[in-house]
Amino acid sequence: MVETLAGPRRRWCAVGGKGLMLTAHLPSGYVLARSWRGPVKYLMPAALIGSVLPDADMFWFHFVDQGSVHHHHYWPHIPAVWAGIALVTLPILYRFGLLATGAVFYTSIFLHLILDTIAGGINWAWPMASNLFVLTEVPAAYSHWIISFVLHWTFLAELAVWALALWIYFWKKTV
Numbered sequence: 001m002v003e004t005l006a007g008p009r010r011r012w013c014a015v016g017g018k019g020l021m022l023t024a025h026l027p028s029g030y031v032l033a034r035s036w037r038g039p040v041k042y043l044m045p046a047a048l049i050g051s052v053l054p055d056a057d058m059f060w061f062h063f064v065d066q067g068s069v070h071h072h073h074y075w076p077h078i079p080a081v082w083a084g085i086a087l088v089t090l091p092i093l094y095r096f097g098l099l100a101t102g103a104v105f106y107t108s109i110f111l112h113l114i115l116d117t118i119a120g121g122i123n124w125a126w127p128m129a130s131n132l133f134v135l136t137e138v139p140a141a142y143s144h145w146i147i148s149f150v151l152h153w154t155f156l157a158e159l160a161v162w163a164l165a166l167w168i169y170f171w172k173k174t175v
């Protein structure tokens, strides 16, 4: 009985428990910053930090829960929590003249959550429900989860984000 439960759980952890997207969050934040219109203080730091911040819960995932809980169930990956934090902090940021910075930061956070919805799953309905909404599952088709992920079509989405970021960096100097 333990064996039959452990097997599927291990396979699930092998792919689903990882932070898919693997690499595209940071370049997506870069693209966001370069696409943003109007003057924004700390534009690039706000976009880049917001683009990766939810994955800070990976430390908890690895070192505290030992990979036993999908880290997308933790609060940094729950949209309603960020919406609440934004509601509280945006008026404060406004008083300090940082409303646009906050808008970039939270947009970047939600961009992270949208990208994670492609293959990782995000709990968009919390607190009404606790299930993760996911566009497509990446099956653990190969022995190592990175190989399974890189050979899945969703990796093209990662490459597309990278291509866009590199294109803007090298050829769109004024965007």
Ligand SMILES: [Zn+2]
Residues within 6 Å of the ligand: 019, 020, 054, 055, 077, 112, 116
């Ligand atoms: Zn994430």
